[in-house]
Structure formats: C-alpha cells, structure tokens
Amino acid sequence: MQIGNVKIETNVALAPMAGVTDLPYRLLAKEMGCGYLVTEMVSAKAILYNNKNTDDLMVMDNKEHPIAIQLFGSDPEIMANMARKIAIEKKPDIIDVNMGCPVPKVVNNGEGSSLMKNPKLVEQIVTAMVKACPIPVTYKIRTGFDDTCINAPEIAHIIEECGGAAVAVHGRTRAQYYSGKANWDIIRKVKERVSIPVWGNGDVTSGIEAKRMLDETGCDGVMIGRAARGNPWIFREIKEYLETGKIVERPSYEEICDMIVRHASMLCEYKGEFTGVREMRKHFAWYTAGIKHAAALRNEANHVTSLDGMKSLVEKMREELSKI
Structure with missing residues (x-):
C-alpha cells in the first residue's frame, strides 16, 4: 500500500x-x-x-x-x-x-x-x-x-x-x-x-x-x-x-507467559517500575482473558507493585497452566 x-x-x-x-x-x-x-x-x-x-x-x-x-x-x-x-x-x-x-x-x-x-x-x-x-x-x-x-x-x-x-x-x-x-x-x-x-x-x-x-x-x-x-x-x-492462506496456531501458554514478562519489562524500562507495573495490570488481564482458572491470577495482578512481583506471578501462572 x-x-x-x-x-x-x-x-x-x-x-x-x-x-x-x-x-x-x-x-x-x-x-x-x-x-x-x-x-x-x-x-x-x-x-x-x-x-x-x-x-x-x-x-x-x-x-x-x-x-x-x-x-x-x-x-x-x-x-x-x-x-x-x-x-x-x-x-x-x-x-x-x-x-x-x-x-x-x-x-x-x-x-x-x-x-x-x-x-x-x-x-x-x-x-x-x-x-x-x-x-x-x-x-x-x-x-x-x-x-x-x-x-x-x-x-x-x-x-x-x-x-x-x-x-x-x-x-x-x-x-x-x-x-x-x-x-x-x-x-x-x-x-x-x-x-x-x-x-x-x-x-x-x-x-x-x-x-x-x-x-x-x-x-x-x-x-x-x-x-x-x-x-x-x-x-x-x-x-x-x-x-x-495458512492458519497460524494460537500462542502456547509458554509463549503467553514469556510475552507478559517481556512486555512488563519493556514498560518498566520505558516508564519506570512504579508506572510500568501498574499499567501492566490491565495488559495482564487482556493476555489471560479466556484462560481457564485465570480469574484469581488477574486479581493477584491488580495488587502487584514491582517487576519482580509480576515475574513471580507469571511463574506461578506458568506452573498452574502446565497442569492443564
């Protein structure tokens, strides 16, 4: 175009x-x-x-x-x-x-x-x-x-x-x-x-x-x-x-978890940790929409205040999703 x-x-x-x-x-x-x-x-x-x-x-x-x-x-x-x-x-x-x-x-x-x-x-x-x-x-x-x-x-x-x-x-x-x-x-x-x-x-x-x-x-x-x-x-x-004309498979749970960590890290680098983590909360909700048993994780994400906290939550999510 x-x-x-x-x-x-x-x-x-x-x-x-x-x-x-x-x-x-x-x-x-x-x-x-x-x-x-x-x-x-x-x-x-x-x-x-x-x-x-x-x-x-x-x-x-x-x-x-x-x-x-x-x-x-x-x-x-x-x-x-x-x-x-x-x-x-x-x-x-x-x-x-x-x-x-x-x-x-x-x-x-x-x-x-x-x-x-x-x-x-x-x-x-x-x-x-x-x-x-x-x-x-x-x-x-x-x-x-x-x-x-x-x-x-x-x-x-x-x-x-x-x-x-x-x-x-x-x-x-x-x-x-x-x-x-x-x-x-x-x-x-x-x-x-x-x-x-x-x-x-x-x-x-x-x-x-x-x-x-x-x-x-x-x-x-x-x-x-x-x-x-x-x-x-x-x-x-x-x-x-x-x-x-090929249909690409939807991302795996691993890909989603990796992307959340990467996106959060980029936001913190660009906007500072205080703002970046808080803005990441809504993105976390969007990334996990439709995933079974993710409602509790989304609630936890709303209380995360540090990048390390967000990474820890994603690791917890990764572990829980591996059992599905």
Missing part, C-alpha cells in the same frame, strides 16, 4: 488506542508483523501549550517506521500549525487525525467523532493541515455520528478533495461506541467513493476475518484495534493468512 510517498509493505495496521498503543506495545506489534503503527492520540492544543505529557506520547523508535503520530482537535489553524511542527521536529512518516474518538470529554469539546456532524469544519481542517504539513496527512473516521447521520462516504470524499492521503473507517457510529456489529457495508461505500487508500476497522479478529473484510469491502488494508489488546500475535496470524 502506498500513502503519499510512504510505502507500507504489509497492509495490516495497529489502530491507535489511548493507554494501549504506547511505544512498548507498538514494538511488540511490529515484531509480530504489523505493517503500520499509529501512536496514541495527542491533543494539538496540548502541544501548542507545551504540555509535558504530550512529549511522552510522541516518542518513537527507529524500528517503528512507517509510523504516524495521531493528533486530535477542532481548530483548523492550530491543527495545521501543530501538524507542521510535529512533522518537522518528531519526523513521523505520516500525521493522522482522529475524527472518530467517541469519549464524551472529547466529543463535548467538538473534537473526535463530533466532527462527523460538521462537514464544513472537516473541510477547513483538512485543507489547512494538508497545506501546512510537509508529510502525508490521513484521517480516521466512523460511519457517522449516530443512525440519523451515516455520512462516512461524504466525509471521506471531502477528505480526498482537500488533499487527505488516506482514510481509516471504523464501521460503527459514535453512538455505538464499541458495541454491536461493525457495518462493513459503509466501509465498502467509502472505498467506492474515493480513490485514496482506505483502511477498514471493526470486528477483525483473525486472518480469515481480515481476508473477508478485504474481499467484501474492497478496502486496501485492515486496521486492528481491540482484538490486539493482549494479543500482539494477531498481526502474525493475519500477515501469514493473507500471504499464504
């Missing part, structure tokens, strides 16, 4: 997720075959006002390319100026814009998926950003705001007309949040409406589902969000299935 001047070798992407797609997790996804990475979303206003926390969100590793830094906001001038600033200073391959976030504090501020209700403002934002930014600018949208406003094809057309380089479509409205079934038909209609690359996002949990989305919608690539939580192996599975 080609987005502007950026070549993406494998058309499987990691969707941006706040509190999930930080540097350590992105590196794991990349190792597993993910072709394109996107950071957690960063407020354009926060960058403008030099909020210290935003710098941490934009740290990248050389091994991550191609990667996009994702911005959110609603002021065309601020969005344009911050896109240019970040493109020059941080040197991502792409600037992505979140027009799909459903969280109330974002939507109530006229940002995220609220923009789906305002095509004129979308036009102003895209026009300003594309003019100011020296690298490709892409946009992530939803099917619409709610059932009365299913307008993704129209919004995608505006994005293309104003110079946007690609669009990712989450097949749900803002009103749905993450519930119900993703509407792949709207993704297909977006692809039919525009000639720029289209990422399809929503309900892809396997290589078979990824292939089905590509076939049914005609989209250029699949973007994986919640199915990647606690499951970096999904990128290996999808890549292999799309390239060879």
Whole structure:
C-alpha cells in the first residue's frame, strides 16, 4: 500500500488506542508483523501549550517506521500549525487525525467523532493541515455520528478533495461506541467513493476475518484495534493468512507467559517500575482473558507493585497452566 510517498509493505495496521498503543506495545506489534503503527492520540492544543505529557506520547523508535503520530482537535489553524511542527521536529512518516474518538470529554469539546456532524469544519481542517504539513496527512473516521447521520462516504470524499492521503473507517457510529456489529457495508461505500487508500476497522479478529473484510469491502488494508489488546500475535496470524492462506496456531501458554514478562519489562524500562507495573495490570488481564482458572491470577495482578512481583506471578501462572 502506498500513502503519499510512504510505502507500507504489509497492509495490516495497529489502530491507535489511548493507554494501549504506547511505544512498548507498538514494538511488540511490529515484531509480530504489523505493517503500520499509529501512536496514541495527542491533543494539538496540548502541544501548542507545551504540555509535558504530550512529549511522552510522541516518542518513537527507529524500528517503528512507517509510523504516524495521531493528533486530535477542532481548530483548523492550530491543527495545521501543530501538524507542521510535529512533522518537522518528531519526523513521523505520516500525521493522522482522529475524527472518530467517541469519549464524551472529547466529543463535548467538538473534537473526535463530533466532527462527523460538521462537514464544513472537516473541510477547513483538512485543507489547512494538508497545506501546512510537509508529510502525508490521513484521517480516521466512523460511519457517522449516530443512525440519523451515516455520512462516512461524504466525509471521506471531502477528505480526498482537500488533499487527505488516506482514510481509516471504523464501521460503527459514535453512538455505538464499541458495541454491536461493525457495518462493513459503509466501509465498502467509502472505498467506492474515493480513490485514496482506505483502511477498514471493526470486528477483525483473525486472518480469515481480515481476508473477508478485504474481499467484501474492497478496502486496501485492515486496521486492528481491540482484538490486539493482549494479543500482539494477531498481526502474525493475519500477515501469514493473507500471504499464504495458512492458519497460524494460537500462542502456547509458554509463549503467553514469556510475552507478559517481556512486555512488563519493556514498560518498566520505558516508564519506570512504579508506572510500568501498574499499567501492566490491565495488559495482564487482556493476555489471560479466556484462560481457564485465570480469574484469581488477574486479581493477584491488580495488587502487584514491582517487576519482580509480576515475574513471580507469571511463574506461578506458568506452573498452574502446565497442569492443564
């Protein structure tokens, strides 16, 4: 897939997720075959006002390319100026814009998926950003705001007309949040409406589902969000299935245990032990979802306060799983 001047070798992407797609997790996804990475979303206003926390969100590793830094906001001038600033200073391959976030504090501020209700403002934002930014600018949208406003094809057309380089479509409205079934038909209609690359996002949990989305919608690539939580192996599975038609076996309990230790160690190295261990608790829950007798282990994980404690818990888990 080609987005502007950026070549993406494998058309499987990691969707941006706040509190999930930080540097350590992105590196794991990349190792597993993910072709394109996107950071957690960063407020354009926060960058403008030099909020210290935003710098941490934009740290990248050389091994991550191609990667996009994702911005959110609603002021065309601020969005344009911050896109240019970040493109020059941080040197991502792409600037992505979140027009799909459903969280109330974002939507109530006229940002995220609220923009789906305002095509004129979308036009102003895209026009300003594309003019100011020296690298490709892409946009992530939803099917619409709610059932009365299913307008993704129209919004995608505006994005293309104003110079946007690609669009990712989450097949749900803002009103749905993450519930119900993703509407792949709207993704297909977006692809039919525009000639720029289209990422399809929503309900892809396997290589078979990824292939089905590509076939049914005609989209250029699949973007994986919640199915990647606690499951970096999904990128290996999808890549292999799309390239060879082979179904890769799910990771063994040993692989899962090893990955938890590695992920925890990377988080502690990157964020410090205090923060890293606490953030690892939710990842531990995702890694162990669906594993028999893991509920008690998840409860224990919520009380772990050190990396050694997390490693000890994983060894206990390894021993218990060996008996299954």
